[in-house]
Amino acid sequence: MLAAMSAIRIGNCSGFYGDRFGAVREMLTGGPLDVLTGDYLAELTMLILGRDRMKDPRRGYAKTFLRQMEDGLGLALDRGVKIVANAGGLNPAGLADALRELTAGLGLTARIAHVEGDDLIGRVDELGLGKPLTANAYLGAWGIAECLKAGADVVVTGRVTDASVVVGPAAAHFGWGPADYDQLAGAVVAGHVIECGAQATGGNYAFFAEHDIRHPGFPIAEINADGSSVITKHPGTGGAVTVGTVTAQLLYEIGSARYAGPDVTARFDTVSLSQEDVDRVRISGVRGEAPPPTLKVSLNTLGGFRNEMVFVLTGLDIEAKAELVKEQMTEAFAARPPAEVRWTLARTDHPDAAVQEEASAFLRCAVKDSDQKVAGRAFSSAAVEIALASYPGFHVTAPPGDASPFGLFTPGYVDAKLVEQLTVVDGVRTVIPPAPEVRELEPVPAPPLPEPLSGPTRNVPLGLVAGARSGDKGGDANVGVWVRTEAAWRWLANTLTVDEFRLLLPETADLPVTRHVLPNLFALNFVVSGLLGDGVAAQARFDPQAKAVGEWLRSRHMDIPEALL
Template identity: 45%
Template sequence: MAGPIRIAGFSGYLGDRRSALDEAMAGEPVDVLIGDYLAEFTLAMLAARHRSDPSRGYVEYFLEQLGPHLSAIAERGTRVVVNAGGFNPSGLAEATRRLIAEAGVGLRVAHVEGDNVLGRLDELQAGGHELASMDTGEPLANWGVRPVAANAYLGGWGIAAALGAGADVVVCGRVTDASLTTGPAAWWHDWERTDFDRLAAAVVAGHVIECGPHATGGNFSGFASIPGAAAPGFPIAEISADGTTTITKHSTDGGAVTVDTVTAQLVYEIQGPRYLNPDVTAHLDTVRLRQVGPDRVELSGTTGSPPPPTTKVALFAPIGHQIVTTLYATGLDIDDKVALVREQAASLLAGADAELDVCALGTAADDPQRQWDATVQVRIMATAAEREPLQRLVSGIGELYLSSIPGFFTDTAARQAATPSTRVDYWPALVDVDVVEHVVVLDDGTRLPVAPPPRTEHVVQPGHPEPDELEPARTRRVPLGRLAHARAGDKGGNSNVGLWVTDPAAWPWLRSALSAEELRRLMPEAKGLDIVRHEFPNLRAVHFVLRGLLGTGGSSNLRVDPIGKAVGEFLRARHVDVPVELL
């Protein structure tokens, strides 16, 4: 088709702004609307719904979003591509067809399946596929628990095939987040499967817009400069036939699209300069950004290479129970007060096979002017194989009002957890991509198999040596965030964080200052971890992977920030020595 394809996002996760599709339909016309609803933990939650009721397991409120706009979508010829199918894409596809029939419009629905390999785990292991953990190398057979969800990450060629067959709405399960963009782009421009540079450019575009307002100022460390930050809009990717992309947004929406807001998403939840997808490996260190107009950032120069011979499989299993409760400590001797609460909580779990974490959130001010300036929250979290010890703990905490720290109180207006919830563990694995049964199912029942990639290559992340020290200069000790932006995220049990500077003059200082050892100094919690460091000169960014910071994953660790979203903002608050001329 002629001209660039305009792809607009309207969801970045399960629970995102439900009005986003209304906002997208009210804005400038686009060719494809994409909705990303799935995260690593989301499938486990949807799997539980599917087990209790086989007719469920998909994102039901997608139908509420779509319904009011069916006539306009049909009139405009807009396509809709979503991964809201979750554990039951065929069920959501059928529900969407019923909705369309009730509206009396002529839209066709297809779905993509094959990602759900839960029922094939025994077959795969018997065939020599160990499904070894990407973090530990242990085979799945050693996990010792029974998975309730196992989903392989699919590429975008099934989406392209569905659109090519005339589908107006394409419902997917666990395709990669970027596949929601690469599929439509490949269909629109009639790319070949070996057009690796173009596919890589689409993967990068998809990565930028997959998290919605992340690219328009949401969760941005420079949020104070973003207009309309209370409701930043959803991004649009305009992808040309050669892969050159412009990121923009609807003109009536809040937020902003700048080189920095796009950089923030580029360094989010990556494992290094090589961004692996089932269709292509994108080389993020080749991407160049340029502000080409108000709320318009051009991405160019992206190169790609053949995809890896494997694709990721996300497995989840229940491993027991967990509970969290909170109370407050005020005034002097906070550390001693927390220590006493910890001792009392531990005694309530005596004899149980349980894990306990008690920590204070915040610091009491010196000479406080208000009671709340002198108050910190004390968070108590515990996990156990059985529910009974946890119920004993929360009941016992409620009996400490007269026998614990001075000033003991809880927020009685906030509902405290009364019963434990299920604790779910995560197992990231790899499987050969050619054993995954990637299939498109059209509205007439026709099944279109999607072949594995014609070429693959094993991928190794490039290494970057520790930086050389700069020449001595007169410095001042200031928060790192005075000069650097940051964005952090999670990849299973690993946290990633990218830090970058807007001013080119500050780049030599940033890359020299931010060594792996300096990161360990800035973040003592990571001192004993394996830290992988990368540089992105085109983005003026240093990127770190903190292996194991999040335990085995966000669904099972005991951290207050379980998926590492605030790691970057913590680092920006740390003080470093900065050359005076950069200030």
């Protein structure tokens, strides 16, 4: 009977807090949908919302979503489209109340439900989670599913996994149960593909020049009763949906082939992709396993204060000029130096440049301290005071400013049975039971490698044959690398080892690097532990979310077989 049910068509309108505002209207008017989802939460977003809540306990949710609903809720109701979003952040009940007020003010009738229970801030001592500003467990899809089955038109949640806003509607539509692991895993994979919006339709794509991505459409997952799906987009919208764009998103911010969640562990080494038609990619074959016994917890703390100055070094003697500034600044705050001082010299200068900017390099000094004054005016004033007594051509990219607070993200883990997920529909609160079966995560055995590809080579950029996408998980970075032919896979799998990866990216030379092999996707995934320090909120690195590490890797030269070129 389930096999005969029609596919559920789930679209996405947001990949982060601040994504394209008009996407809600675009998705609701661009073609048929059953459900419209939005992902508004990230590690950094939870810190931002935590600071909002400190100022006003009634806040703590994504205000953008509320403004989008002012324009889009009536459209959704007219078209029979359910809306599911994690925009509730730290205050899903508050967002639900605000939506009810909005609905009444617009003269509409809608059932607004919310899911809560993820917020553990009141139990951090009991659970041994330290003294964070925010503490939120990653909940799963069953609360969303129950709200939809109870007739909700809009469901807002706090911290659920990104894919849960897709898995919940699919589970409700098809009547899946907690033990339908393969179906759930298939929906998790579909959810992972569309959760970041236009990244599945050509945005941030390594081979971007192959498609018109000036205004890519947002993705849609047509999910079937067996968990298989087709990724597509509304007709006439920009961008593209190809095996390549879907592969790129599958590799985004993952670790091993076991992709663990609160409801199911999806096996990414079983994912099969095929181009069914133009802008239609089929995902099939996904296998699932029981989820792990613990839930991940997002913990954010205020780490202190940070500041930075960027000195412009122009023309000759760049290295000597940089050393002079370092010595002068070190002497200036010798009496009370900041707790952390990081210098970075970016050699963007070119010899004999016809444009001044092309003759300039940038010396960045970033500082952190628990004392706002030390990281603030004491630091920036020191930079100003040497302005007429330093290297020739002294200037900076921005005026000195006060220090700003920074945060620290750390993952925690708690027994899933200790977290109570609740749904609230029409004032009725219902407890969602934890997973009836769990399974400890185990390493996936390394698959056999294909026969190496031999022949004459040329030393050229890796990106001529390989795509990449990179991202962050706390202080770690992942770099997914894939190729598009079996011959290229024979070369990549045998050549891009951990040692070679470290040689190509010297920043990783002294860090733990783990390689995961995904032959089904012609892909490798490298996880670099500690590359991002304390995570994006701490701003420890030039590219704090590792968004462009993959492109850096693609720009490095390797000896690539001529047969692939």
